[in-house]
Amino acid sequence: MRYFNKFLIFVMVNFFAISAHAGWLDLNMTQGVTDISQEVFGLHMLILWICVVIGVIVFGAMFWSILMHRKSKGVKPATFHESTSLEFLWTIVPFVILIGMAVPATKTLIKMYDHSDSEIHIKITGYQWLWQYEYLNSDVAFYSKLSTPYNEIYNKEKKNINYLQEVDNELIVPINKKIRFLLTSNDVLHAWWVPDLALKKDAIPGFINEMSVVINEPGIYRGRCAELCGRHHGFMPIVIKAVEEKEYNEWLANASDKKTSGIAKINK
Amino acid sequence: MSSVVKDTHHEEHPSGIMRWITTTNHKDIGTLYLWFAMIMFFIGGLMALVIRSELFQPGLQFVDPQFFNSMTTMHALVMIFGVVMPAFTGLANWMIPIMIGGPDMALPRMNNWSFWIMPFAFSMLLSTLWMDGGAPAGGWTLYPPLSLQTGDAFPFLIFAIHFMGLSSIMGAINIVATILNMRAPGMTLMKMPLFVWTWLITAFLLIAVMPVLAGGVTMLLTDKFFGTSFFNAAGGGDPVMFQHIFWFFGHPEVYILILPSFGVVSAIIPTFARKPLFGYSSMVYATASIAFLSFIVWAHHMFTVGMPLAGEVFFMFATMLIAVPTGVKVFNWVTTMWKGAMTFETPMLFAIGFIIMFTIGGFSGLMLAITPADFQYHDTYFVVAHFHYVLVPGSIFAIMAACYFWLPKWTGNMYSETLGKAHFWLSTFFVNLTFFPMHFVGLAGMPRRIPDYSLQFADYNMIASIGAFGFGFAQLIFLYLIIKTIKGGVKATDKVWEGAEGLEWTLSSPPPYHSFNTPPVIK
Numbered sequence: 001m002r003y004f005n006k007f008l009i010f011v012m013v014n015f016f017a018i019s020a021h022a023g024w025l026d027l028n029m030t031q032g033v034t035d036i037s038q039e040v041f042g043l044h045m046l047i048l049w050i051c052v053v054i055g056v057i058v059f060g061a062m063f064w065s066i067l068m069h070r071k072s073k074g075v076k077p078a079t080f081h082e083s084t085s086l087e088f089l090w091t092i093v094p095f096v097i098l099i100g101m102a103v104p105a106t107k108t109l110i111k112m113y114d115h116s117d118s119e120i121h122i123k124i125t126g127y128q129w130l131w132q133y134e135y136l137n138s139d140v141a142f143y144s145k146l147s148t149p150y151n152e153i154y155n156k157e158k159k160n161i162n163y164l165q166e167v168d169n170e171l172i173v174p175i176n177k178k179i180r181f182l183l184t185s186n187d188v189l190h191a192w193w194v195p196d197l198a199l200k201k202d203a204i205p206g207f208i209n210e211m212s213v214v215i216n217e218p219g220i221y222r223g224r225c226a227e228l229c230g231r232h233h234g235f236m237p238i239v240i241k242a243v244e245e246k247e248y249n250e251w252l253a254n255a256s257d258k259k260t261s262g263i264a265k266i267n268k
Numbered sequence: 269m270s271s272v273v274k275d276t277h278h279e280e281h282p283s284g285i286m287r288w289i290t291t292t293n294h295k296d297i298g299t300l301y302l303w304f305a306m307i308m309f310f311i312g313g314l315m316a317l318v319i320r321s322e323l324f325q326p327g328l329q330f331v332d333p334q335f336f337n338s339m340t341t342m343h344a345l346v347m348i349f350g351v352v353m354p355a356f357t358g359l360a361n362w363m364i365p366i367m368i369g370g371p372d373m374a375l376p377r378m379n380n381w382s383f384w385i386m387p388f389a390f391s392m393l394l395s396t397l398w399m400d401g402g403a404p405a406g407g408w409t410l411y412p413p414l415s416l417q418t419g420d421a422f423p424f425l426i427f428a429i430h431f432m433g434l435s436s437i438m439g440a441i442n443i444v445a446t447i448l449n450m451r452a453p454g455m456t457l458m459k460m461p462l463f464v465w466t467w468l469i470t471a472f473l474l475i476a477v478m479p480v481l482a483g484g485v486t487m488l489l490t491d492k493f494f495g496t497s498f499f500n501a502a503g504g505g506d507p508v509m510f511q512h513i514f515w516f517f518g519h520p521e522v523y524i525l526i527l528p529s530f531g532v533v534s535a536i537i538p539t540f541a542r543k544p545l546f547g548y549s550s551m552v553y554a555t556a557s558i559a560f561l562s563f564i565v566w567a568h569h570m571f572t573v574g575m576p577l578a579g580e581v582f583f584m585f586a587t588m589l590i591a592v593p594t595g596v597k598v599f600n601w602v603t604t605m606w607k608g609a610m611t612f613e614t615p616m617l618f619a620i621g622f623i624i625m626f627t628i629g630g631f632s633g634l635m636l637a638i639t640p641a642d643f644q645y646h647d648t649y650f651v652v653a654h655f656h657y658v659l660v661p662g663s664i665f666a667i668m669a670a671c672y673f674w675l676p677k678w679t680g681n682m683y684s685e686t687l688g689k690a691h692f693w694l695s696t697f698f699v700n701l702t703f704f705p706m707h708f709v710g711l712a713g714m715p716r717r718i719p720d721y722s723l724q725f726a727d728y729n730m731i732a733s734i735g736a737f738g739f740g741f742a743q744l745i746f747l748y749l750i751i752k753t754i755k756g757g758v759k760a761t762d763k764v765w766e767g768a769e770g771l772e773w774t775l776s777s778p779p780p781y782h783s784f785n786t787p788p789v790i791k
Binding site: 027028029030036039040043044047048051054055058059061062065066069070071072075076077078079080081082083086087090091094095098101102105106108109110112113152153154155159161162163164165187188189191193195198199200201202204205206207209210223224225226227228229230231232233234235237 | 326327328329332333334337405406407411413414417500501502506507508541542543544545546547548549550572573574577580581584585588589591592595596598599602603604605606607608609610611612620623624627628631634635638639640641643644646647648708711712713715716717718719720721722723
């Protein structure tokens with residue numbers, strides 16, 4: 001079963017990696033840029049295909065019945081109304097399928113909960129309606145909020161391509177390093193979500209949540225607040241820029257220097 | 269002389285408005301519930317159309333984001349507590365006493381009260397739209413601390429929920445008392461129609477969880493006005509505790525909204541397949557298993573709150589288990605259709621539509637159970653698509669199927685099959701046009717409850733909005749058809765449908781004001 005599941009995930013990931021280039025990207029979950037996000041994508045495709053296969057069988061039987069067993073065809077209705085062996089069969093088979101699904105899902109979940117050996121620690125605080133990032137091993141800390149002009153939101157100007165998913169200060173992180181995020185909130189619940197990193201967790205006032213990630217590819221990844229947090233819930237995006245380690249270190253040193261840093265730093 | 273009076277006084281009742289205010293008759297109260305649900309359906313529908321208008325294009329066009337949040341909150345409260353629950357209670361009132369061969373509900377005066385609380389509760393809820401600070405905008409789930417930021421509307425919201433809960437609990441107690449005490453001799457539990465069975469189990473769920481909701485919202489009330497800190501971390505409380513309490517109510521509530529539909533569909537499919545329901549007893553056991561499981565899966569609504577790993581794993585497994593009894597039900601319905609002699613009148617169309625689209629909603633539910641994947645689905649339009657598939661072409665379609673199925677019995681007139689079929693096909697087309705694209709925008713990364721979105725989500729949102737308006741207008745056919753059928757039409761026979769089985773079809777159409785004053789003989 002284990003190898004079968006691994007094989008299935010492998011097939012699905014590859015199949016959809018190919019289809020992705022043919023326009024599937026808009027219709028499906030992102031594969032993301034971490035090992036875990038790819039596993040999550042594999043689980044998503046696996047369960048989707050299980051559902052598709054069950055659906056084809058059940059709906060197939062139903063449509064066959066609708067076409068063939070209709071009164072207008074002059075059929076006489078059968079009278080059978082129970083079968084213990086059938087009932088037994090369709091209780092056991094779904095149960096076995098579910099176990100096959102639960103095993104790989106649990107494995108991925110265990111990996112997601114492993115925050116050991118993290119090298120970089122960043123505290124994220126949600127506010128109505130912006131984010132605050134604090135690099136815990138340095139003195140760098142800043143707010144990050146929506147930078148889309150109001151004229152675009154109120155349809156007075158043409159909307160740019162990153163409409164509602166652009167911020168004044170991006171969160172800069174290095175690739176290939178394990179980053180641990182500590183998440184909390186200053187007012188109401190928020191949720192910090194970046195689909196490409198398969199990270200989503202609630203920011204809860206008075207409590208600290210934890211999540212970790214290793215990003216494989218440099219790039220700009222965009223996310224949003226995912227928990228209703230009031231009037232501007234739809235207007236507090238997340239932009240995270242993953243760069244090479246060297247570039248990250250330079251940026252951090254520069255950001256730490258109040259004179260040259262372009263970001264509006266918070267005095268800690 | 270006195271014997272003449274005695275013979276006729278049973279049919280007597282006040283006329284005009286007093287008939288409806290003072291009635292203790294299960295048929296009258298059933299009718300009241302159903303009309304109440306119908307009115308609320310259009311009010312909640314208008315709110316949905318405000319939402320879909322704003323989401324037609326990116327940018328803010330029509331409403332303020334705060335009012336948008338009020339609309340999503342109120343749409344949910346109205347549709348859940350004002351449409352689906354009263355509609356099923358209305359069906360229960362009309363059909364359960366007849367189906368079990370009893371003369372009326374066990375507690376007829378309380379029955380009157382259960383209904384008449386509802387218009388007051390909803391007047392109070394809807395009045396908040398005109399209050400300072402606007403209607404509740406923290407989502408129907410009322411998560412603190414956000415829900416505590418509600419303005420003047422807050423106490424009205426809480427008391428409205430208390431009243432709705434009171435009404436539901438009284439209705440549920442009445443249904444349990446009726447089913448357990450009012451059955452005709454010979455109507456053993458395992459001979460009851462499945463609609464009665466599913467409602468018996470639903471009523472127990474209601475009695476179990478509505479007080480939990482009432483307790484939860486009362487704690488919100490004291491947090492806001494009386495200085496307690498149940499959900500305030502600064503005072504030693506925990507905002508997540510509210511979510512546990514809410515979903516301990518909320519998940520059984522989901523089954524309260526769907527179990528009676530299983531009963532409706534289990535009545536309709538055998539009638540039009542002209543073949544007995546397959547696996548009656550397994551249907552009963554499956555319903556009971558679903559009800560039991562509904563108490564141990566609540567935290568799957570909260571996979572992202574940061575529960576410990578063991579908690580996540582437990583709730584994932586328990587949630588996946590629900591697929592087993594639910595699957596049994598679907599397989600039983602398909603096998604009931606198998607080798608039948610089917611015809612496709614409007615109730616049958618709605619019932620088949622229910623099975624197919626409810627199953628699609630079940631599939632996305634199974635996907636949502638997979639915790640690691642749920643981190644990507646949670647609070648996105650994928651979830652919105654999922655629960656609308658089980659609630660609209662699920663619960664609502666089942667309610668409509670029931671209306672078409674029993675309307676000739678209730679009114680004594682046949683409805684227009686042409687209009688009914690037009691209603692079905694338009695509803696089915698538009699409901700899919702509305703909700704299927706929501707799977708895609710959700711997977712692509714669009715969160716729920718936002719009034720504006722980035723450009724990559726534009727196309728599917730436009731399609732969904734068009735679908736929503738089409739679905740809304742298609743419901744006017746339903747309203748017109750019902751009024752037309754009440755006013756007149758081809759007279760219905762007592763049996764109405766060729767394959768009809770059950771006590772309701774042994775009565776005249778429409779049935780006498782008081783039926784089964786002497787219990788029928790059960791074979």
